[in-house]
Structures are given as structure tokens and as C-alpha cells.
Amino acid sequence: MRKTGFVAIVGMPNAGKSTLLNALIKEKISIVSPKPQTTRDSILGVWTDDDSQIVFVDTPGALKSRNSLGDYMQRSIDTATQGVDCILAVFDGHEPLNEREMALINKYVATKIPVVVVATKTDITQTEKLMVELAKLNQMEGIKEVYCVSAKRNRNVDELKQALKKYLTGTQMYFEEDDLTDKSQRFLVCELIREKILLRCEKEIPHGVGIQLNKMAYENDVWEIDANVIVEKASHKPIILGHNGAMIKEIGTSARLSAQKLLGAPVHLSLWVKVKENWRNSAYMLNELGYSEKI
Numbered sequence: 001m002r003k004t005g006f007v008a009i010v011g012m013p014n015a016g017k018s019t020l021l022n023a024l025i026k027e028k029i030s031i032v033s034p035k036p037q038t039t040r041d042s043i044l045g046v047w048t049d050d051d052s053q054i055v056f057v058d059t060p061g062a063l064k065s066r067n068s069l070g071d072y073m074q075r076s077i078d079t080a081t082q083g084v085d086c087i088l089a090v091f092d093g094h095e096p097l098n099e100r101e102m103a104l105i106n107k108y109v110a111t112k113i114p115v116v117v118v119a120t121k122t123d124i125t126q127t128e129k130l131m132v133e134l135a136k137l138n139q140m141e142g143i144k145e146v147y148c149v150s151a152k153r154n155r156n157v158d159e160l161k162q163a164l165k166k167y168l169t170g171t172q173m174y175f176e177e178d179d180l181t182d183k184s185q186r187f188l189v190c191e192l193i194r195e196k197i198l199l200r201c202e203k204e205i206p207h208g209v210g211i212q213l214n215k216m217a218y219e220n221d222v223w224e225i226d227a228n229v230i231v232e233k234a235s236h237k238p239i240i241l242g243h244n245g246a247m248i249k250e251i252g253t254s255a256r257l258s259a260q261k262l263l264g265a266p267v268h269l270s271l272w273v274k275v276k277e278n279w280r281n282s283a284y285m286l287n288e289l290g291y292s293e294k295i
Helices: 017-025 068-080 099-109 127-138 157-167 185-200 234-241 243-263 283-288
Strands: 003-011 043-048 052-058 086-092 115-120 143-148 210-219 222-231 267-275
Touching (some): 003 017, 017 157, 068 283, 086 099, 086 157, 099 115, 143 157, 185 210, 185 243, 234 243, 243 267
Parallel strands (some): 222 267
Antiparallel strands (some): 210 222
16 A cells, blocks of 8 residues: 655745756656746646655745735645645755745744755755755754755655655545646646746746636647737837747747647647736736636
């Protein structure tokens, strides 16, 4: 009988949570970029082997909310950390632990849910600096274990996964053996498009971008995908389009190739840039873009 359970992945923006999730389940299901707020919704990643099923819950980075979308993201974090078997508190091992990160770890320790702290990005971290941060953690009460990993180089990732099995408390299989996530193909395609924008556009643009799927259908052995790129300021539209449409073409080409890999078939992708002023505070637009409360 397999041991089963849920593990929530929490931490500050850019701590490496999504990269770690992808490494843990050995597939890319959560988009990754250097920009804060890359992850906007809780995403489940499922790992099943001969003796266990671990359902990892990737969460948005902990930020002070500035709009309705931020409120939704915070609720996603709060919901994701309730009733789990273990909490993975992730921090960027390349940077010193700050007061907000220490407070976040203490917050989850106080819940009495087992907390395992993970230092990421150790492939680019100086050992001497990392030892200082580990000493801080060793002085904190309530932490069950501390792991140092490099998700990009797959260092200690499997060891971490094996260690987490001791915290699993269930025996019920929540997903089929070949399931990797709870998210639909439609959701994953939208996230891939947003990822390409995050990787290519200026700092002020990504926070105000959403993807609205108009059509996604498999026709004549080709996926026909039509989507709107939603921006919240008229001045952002020409930036997304680029000179003579060069930027949106580059985004579309990259997104199409990633979508083809995801879907396993040719993709025809059409992207349109639409302005919806202040959409992050619009309940209607948040619902349209999939950021709605789940039961």
C-alpha cells in the first residue's frame, strides 16, 4: 500500500519554488521566469512511484497585495497550506535570509504542520555564505529538516523527495498513476504564453498581463489556438507588439513551439493584444482569465 499526502511549497518571490516543483516531478508544469508573481495560482504537481504518491502544491510568492489579483493569490497560498502533511519553506540560498523570510518560516512552524526548509540555487551559491544562513536556521525551533538543493542541476532533489515520504499520513490515491497535475491543457497553454511574455518584456509589463483563451480545438491533426494577451494600460500594447509586430511574433513563435511539445501535435497559434484598464481589480476579468475562487 502506498503512502500518500500533500506537500505545500511556499516562499518569497523568485525563491525557486516552481523550478523545484518541476524538478521534483521531473516534468515542466509550472512556468518559470526571473520576474516576481510568475506563479499566480496554486498548481498541483503529482509524483507517484512504487511506494508513495506525493501531491506537491506550488504557491504564488508571498507579497503584499496591491489589487484584487493579489488578494486572490494570497488566498491561494492560505488555502494551499491548510490540511497538508508537510510544508516546504523555500528560500534562495544565493541570498541572505531576510526578516520576512524568517517570519514566514516561523509562521508555518506555529501551525504545527511539519516544516522542512529548502535552500535552492546552491549551484551558484558560495559555500561560506550558505553556511551562515544554515546557522541561522539551526537556531530556529520547530524546523524538522533543512536541505540544500540545486533544482537546475538536480542536486539533492531525489534525496529531498525520499525524505518527505516520512511525513505522508494517507493511503488514498488522489490521482491516477500517470497524472502529473490537476491543471487542464487550456490552463497550461495560457501559462506558456504568459511565460514567454515574462521572459521577453520589461519590468512594468508582466504584472499587468493576462491570457484569455478564445479557442483551443484539435482540428485536422492540428491544434488551433486563438488567445488574447490582456494588458491594463494602452502604453503597454505597443511594447507587447514591438516594432512592426516583431515582439508579438517572437512571443508567438516561442509559445507555439512549447505548446507543440506539451500537446504532442502541430499548433497554429494566433495572438491578439487587448487593453482592459485596471483588469486586476475587475471581478469579471479575473473570472474570465481563470482567477476565480474554487470550491
